[in-house]
Amino acid sequence: xxxxxxxxxxxxxxxxxxxxxxxxxxxxxxxxxxxxxxxxxxxxxxxxxxxxxxxxxxxxxxxxxxxxxxxxxxxxxxxxxxxxxxxxxxxxxxxxxxxxxxxxxxxxxxxxxxxxxxxxxxxxxxxxxxxxxxxxxxxxxxxxxxxxxxxxxxxxxxxxxxxxxxxxxxxxxxxxxxxxxxxxxxxxxxxxxxxxxxxxxxxxxxxxxxxxxxxxxxxxxxxxxxxxxxxxxxxxxxxxxxxxxxxxxx
Amino acid sequence: xxxxxxxxxxxxxxxxxxxxxxxxxxxxxxxxxxxxxxxxxxxxxxxxxxxxxxxxxxxxxxxxxxxxxxxxxxxxxxxxxxxxxxxxxxxxxxxxxxxxxxxxxxxxxxxxxxxxxxxxxxxxxxxxxxxxxxxxxxxxxxxxxxxxxxxxxxxxxxxxxxxxxxxxxxxxxxxxxxxxxxxxxxxxxxxxxxxxxxxxxxxxxxxxxxxxxxxxxxxxxxxxxxxxxxxxxxxxxxxxxxxxxxxxxxxxxxxxxxxxxxxxxxxxxxxxxxxxxxxxxxxxxxxxxxxxxxxxxxxxxxxxxxxxxxxxxxx
Numbered sequence: 001x002x003x004x005x006x007x008x009x010x011x012x013x014x015x016x017x018x019x020x021x022x023x024x025x026x027x028x029x030x031x032x033x034x035x036x037x038x039x040x041x042x043x044x045x046x047x048x049x050x051x052x053x054x055x056x057x058x059x060x061x062x063x064x065x066x067x068x069x070x071x072x073x074x075x076x077x078x079x080x081x082x083x084x085x086x087x088x089x090x091x092x093x094x095x096x097x098x099x100x101x102x103x104x105x106x107x108x109x110x111x112x113x114x115x116x117x118x119x120x121x122x123x124x125x126x127x128x129x130x131x132x133x134x135x136x137x138x139x140x141x142x143x144x145x146x147x148x149x150x151x152x153x154x155x156x157x158x159x160x161x162x163x164x165x166x167x168x169x170x171x172x173x174x175x176x177x178x179x180x181x182x183x184x185x186x187x188x189x190x191x192x193x194x195x196x197x198x199x200x201x202x203x204x205x206x207x208x209x210x211x212x213x214x215x216x217x218x219x220x221x222x223x224x225x226x227x228x229x230x231x232x233x234x235x236x237x238x239x240x241x242x243x244x245x246x247x248x249x250x
Numbered sequence: 251x252x253x254x255x256x257x258x259x260x261x262x263x264x265x266x267x268x269x270x271x272x273x274x275x276x277x278x279x280x281x282x283x284x285x286x287x288x289x290x291x292x293x294x295x296x297x298x299x300x301x302x303x304x305x306x307x308x309x310x311x312x313x314x315x316x317x318x319x320x321x322x323x324x325x326x327x328x329x330x331x332x333x334x335x336x337x338x339x340x341x342x343x344x345x346x347x348x349x350x351x352x353x354x355x356x357x358x359x360x361x362x363x364x365x366x367x368x369x370x371x372x373x374x375x376x377x378x379x380x381x382x383x384x385x386x387x388x389x390x391x392x393x394x395x396x397x398x399x400x401x402x403x404x405x406x407x408x409x410x411x412x413x414x415x416x417x418x419x420x421x422x423x424x425x426x427x428x429x430x431x432x433x434x435x436x437x438x439x440x441x442x443x444x445x446x447x448x449x450x451x452x453x454x455x456x457x458x459x460x461x462x463x464x465x466x467x468x469x470x471x472x473x474x475x476x477x478x479x480x481x482x483x484x485x486x487x488x489x490x491x492x493x494x495x496x497x498x499x500x501x502x503x504x505x506x507x508x509x510x511x512x513x514x515x516x517x518x519x520x521x522x523x524x525x526x527x528x529x530x531x532x533x534x535x536x537x538x539x540x541x542x543x544x545x546x547x548x549x550x551x552x553x554x555x556x557x558x559x560x561x562x563x564x565x
Binding site for chain 1: 298301302305308309310311312313314315316317318321322324325328329331332335370420423426427428430431536539540541543544545546547548549550551552553554557
């Protein structure tokens with residue numbers, strides 16, 4: 001497989017698995033307004049997935065590939081999303097903290113990809129940035145509400161942050177494919193993104209009265225296709241129809 | 251005093267008869283207010299509970315295109331719930347009170363949502379039949395006398411007719427597909443046909459609200475008239491799809507220019523209305539769970555808002 005194809009899978013899988021997690025909440029939000037907002041974010045992410053995978057199908061070199069075969073018909077080890085996005089919807093604090101950590105990374109990533117030499121990736125980034133700015137505004141405003149709301153919400157937000165923070169490094173640490181894409185002027189420089197990410201996160205935590213964990217131990221593996229135990233269940237859900245009824249039009 | 255109220259009532263009825271729109275701050279009989287709170291909130295609850303059977307298939311949708319469309323559809327229903335709760339709130343009741351009525355079983359919602367969605371074809375059948383039946387009711391409501399309700403309906407109807415076409419298109423794709431897909435579509439029609447007919451409510455002879463509702467233009471046609479209209483529209487569509495409506499008595503009547511149809515099992519209808527449908531308990535439990543588990547979130551938002559106000563006062 002060529003590196004561009006793999007890079008597109010990494011980009012698309014993050015949006016797809018997070019979009020999937022958010023879609024599981026549709027109809028179960030704490031109130032109608034947040035229900036609608038979270039579904040909106042899920043819809044935006046799925047829109048991005050379609051752009052990435054339609055492009056990936058083209059560059060894959062296999063004429064049988066489509067956005068759906070890429071989305072639904074890979075083995076678990078072939079999904080390349082970061083570990084953060086597959087973490088479960090434990091409670092609203094987990095949903096928001098997971099979103100906030102991802103959004104900060106995602107916005108810096110897209111800002112960098114806007115100047116990608118690959119015009120298709122640059123165009124997807126430009127379109128997605130508008131959406132992700134809103135996502136980040138939404139998630140960071142909720143981190144503040146939860147962190148600086150009641151004692152209970154503060155505790156829950158702090159617990160979610162402590163649990164999820166070690167998963168976020170997986171997105172930020174460059175692997176060989178990302179290094180190659182950066183060299184070619186197609187991909188983003190994660191070293192720069194990581195610095196900006198850490199500064200923005202620190203500021204957000206201060207205003208939200210939350211404490212970043214001292215321990216910087218990083219879970220890793222998602223981008224190499226080594227996932228948490230949650231992933232298999234996500235895929236059984238996601239792939240159910242395509243696996244049970246192969247080769248049909250829907 | 252009694253004469254005064256009678257006079258107000260007469261003026262009120264004359265306004266409705268003239269086709270005027272009644273607005274929240276206008277004088278209205280108490281019964282009109284209560285009936286509207288009941289009906290609008292029942293409608294809002296139906297939208298919100300209706301998110302659950304379709305939400306059931308979002309994570310398993312068979313393609314990215316279908317997933318995005320279904321997600322957007324269920325989100326539209328949340329939006330409809332929001333307009334309708336707001337319309338009900340103009341009559342002097344809070345959203346919290348309305349939720350409480352839903353959660354305690356005091357308020358009803360459309361019984362159709364107490365049936366399970368057990369295959370992907372149900373996403374087609376629900377759109378085609380359930381939204382199709384809903385539109386027939388709702389088009390009538392765009393001209394209802396209460397302004398906020400009528401206006402909410404105009405917007406909702408546009409989106410519902412889009413959903414209905416989307417549902418029909420899912421069915422069409424299935425019936426043009428493999429044998430397994432055709433069977434899936436037929437099985438789904440078999441299960442959703444009769445409950446869809448029940449959506450129009452009990453037969454006119456047993457309907458308690460029809461007469462007053464006609465007078466207030468909440469209704470312009472009776473349950474049986476609307477049901478007939480639905481069957482007349484839907485039967486040819488089923489034929490176009492190559493599906494068989496599960497009613498051996500269904501046939502075109504050249505004399506009446508309508509379809510004749512078989513007897514509806516009203517025992518089943520009342521059983522579901524009274525809480526003993528296949529999913530009544532799951533639906534309410536899901537709503538109560540979301541609400542209860544969201545309590546600390548809503549509290550946090552309020553506390554944070556208050557802190558911000560305090561801070562701005564100090565500054």
